[in-house]
Amino acid sequence: MAYHLEGRLLEVCDCRVLCPCWIGEDPDNGTCDSVLAYHFDSGTIDGVDVAGRTLALVSHIPGNVLAGNFRVAVYLDEGASASQEKALLDVYTGKLGGPVADFARLVGKVVSVERAAITFDVQGGRGTLKVGQVSYAELEPYKGPDGSTTVLSNTIFSTVPGAPVFVGKATRYRSKHAELGHDLDMTGHNALQSTFVFDA
Numbered sequence: 001m002a003y004h005l006e007g008r009l010l011e012v013c014d015c016r017v018l019c020p021c022w023i024g025e026d027p028d029n030g031t032c033d034s035v036l037a038y039h040f041d042s043g044t045i046d047g048v049d050v051a052g053r054t055l056a057l058v059s060h061i062p063g064n065v066l067a068g069n070f071r072v073a074v075y076l077d078e079g080a081s082a083s084q085e086k087a088l089l090d091v092y093t094g095k096l097g098g099p100v101a102d103f104a105r106l107v108g109k110v111v112s113v114e115r116a117a118i119t120f121d122v123q124g125g126r127g128t129l130k131v132g133q134v135s136y137a138e139l140e141p142y143k144g145p146d147g148s149t150t151v152l153s154n155t156i157f158s159t160v161p162g163a164p165v166f167v168g169k170a171t172r173y174r175s176k177h178a179e180l181g182h183d184l185d186m187t188g189h190n191a192l193q194s195t196f197v198f199d200a
Contacts, residue, residue, distance in 0.1 A: 001200065009039075009160050009195075012190065012191040013173075014173070014189055021157055025064075031063065032060075035135040048087040049084075057075075058180060069108035071179075099200065134182075137172060139192075140171055141193065142168055152164065163197065169190065
């Protein structure tokens with residue numbers, strides 16, 4: 001087995017709730033600017049333990065998500081070792097196959113790979129994500145009539161293939177990245193959370 005990863009996703013973008021990309025429709029603004037982060041609660045990649053690490057992607061999607069050609073800036077948390085960095089990049093560039101490779105194929109250009117201080121916090125279904133000085137988001141879930149979190153599953157596009165996602169909104173979303181065209185400061189837009197298990 002090349003990798004086994006278990007963890008949590010936080011994601012926010014400038015689409016309205018709910019982001020149409022997940023069902024294969026064009027983004028609300030014609031393009032979609034997002035930040036998403038994967039925190040690995042446990043996992044190994046070719047024998048390298050990556051538990052406790054976080055990888056974030058700040059992205060510009062130029063049109064329909066299924067057409068790909070994403071431009072992405074990759075951020076790894078400051079605590080990652082050189083071997084952990086290589087292992088995570090091998091997974092998220094699709095080199096090791098598996099479910100993550102399907103997502104990686106949509107990336108047209110990686111504009112940078114950097115280390116950053118990353119805050120990833122989920123408490124009671126609410127989340128906070130901060131990627132260096134680039135992106136910041138506060139997320140909260142939608143609830144069903146029974147009080148449980150609203151779930152989206154079996155979508156044509158997913159950043160967590162095979163896993164359900166919890167539908168939410170960002171009470172705050174800021175992102176600045178000149179090369180990707182991000183200059184955002186907004187409230188009440190799309191947000192998603194998930195727990196995932198990836199095997200390859």
